[in-house]
Amino acid sequence: MDISIRKLTPDLAEDYVRFFDATPHEDNVDEHKCYCVCWCNEDSSSGGYESKNLSSREKRRNYAIHCVKGGHIQGYLAYCGDEIVGWCNANTKADCLRCYSWRRFMSDIPVEESSSGIKVKSIYCFMIAPPMKRKGIATRLLERVCEDAAQEGFDFVEAYPYKEHGDQSSDFNGYTEMYEKSGFTVFFETKQGLVMRKQLK
Numbered sequence: 111m112d113i114s115i116r117k118l119t120p121d122l123a124e125d126y127v128r129f130f131d132a133t134p135h136e137d138n139v140d141e142h143k144c145y146c147v148c149w150c151n152e153d154s155s156s157g158g159y160e161s162k163n164l165s166s167r168e169k170r171r172n173y174a175i176h177c178v179k180g181g182h183i184q185g186y187l188a189y190c191g192d193e194i195v196g197w198c199n200a201n202t203k204a205d206c207l208r209c210y211s212w213r214r215f216m217s218d219i220p221v222e223e224s225s226s227g228i229k230v231k232s233i234y235c236f237m238i239a240p241p242m243k244r245k246g247i248a249t250r251l252l253e254r255v256c257e258d259a260a261q262e263g264f265d266f267v268e269a270y271p272y273k274e275h276g277d278q279s280s281d282f283n284g285y286t287e288m289y290e291k292s293g294f295t296v297f298f299e300t301k302q303g304l305v306m307r308k309q310l311k
Contacts, residue, residue: 145174
């Protein structure tokens with residue numbers, strides 16, 4: 111397969127939302143499509159996630175375009191030829207402490223002191239087109255995240271898999287086995303899941 115990984119940039123905003131348009135999400139109900147906007151890092155005080163009416167798929171789609179163009183959603187897209195077949199949300203951990211989903215679901219995860227100088231790249235979500243699952247797409251995305259993070263001076267890449275596999279909606283964090291094969295180890299354990307880290311330097 112001719113798979114290429116591209117870092118999400120503002121000019122790929124339309125590609126990004128079209129991938130979510132076409133890819134089943136969770137219970138396959140169109141109105142539940144998230145477009146990953148709950149992981150945008152736009153500050154609410156300046157018109158971010160919680161200040162928006164995102165009650166419909168169309169509103170979340172439009173907000174996603176705004177966030178990608180503004181650099182508030184970051185990550186990588188996997189292409190097979192001209193078609194997007196996968197997505198990985200990866201952003202600087204410190205920037206995502208203000209993300210809605212971090213504040214709602216991840217407040218028990220350790221956070222580095224700003225004075226420590228430690229830079230962590232966090233992986234929050236994978237989404238793979240159904241026909242392309244179990245073909246190594248997520249692993250390719252993960253490898254690219256780690257390669258770029260090392261070049262950009264990050265100390266660690268961090269991920270948050272659940273302890274037990276479930277349905278599609280609970281597996282978006284990725285699998286522990288994939289992380290282990292890529293050199294990640296368990297750094298911390300919460301009631302629901304694991305914090306796994308790969309040291310880059």
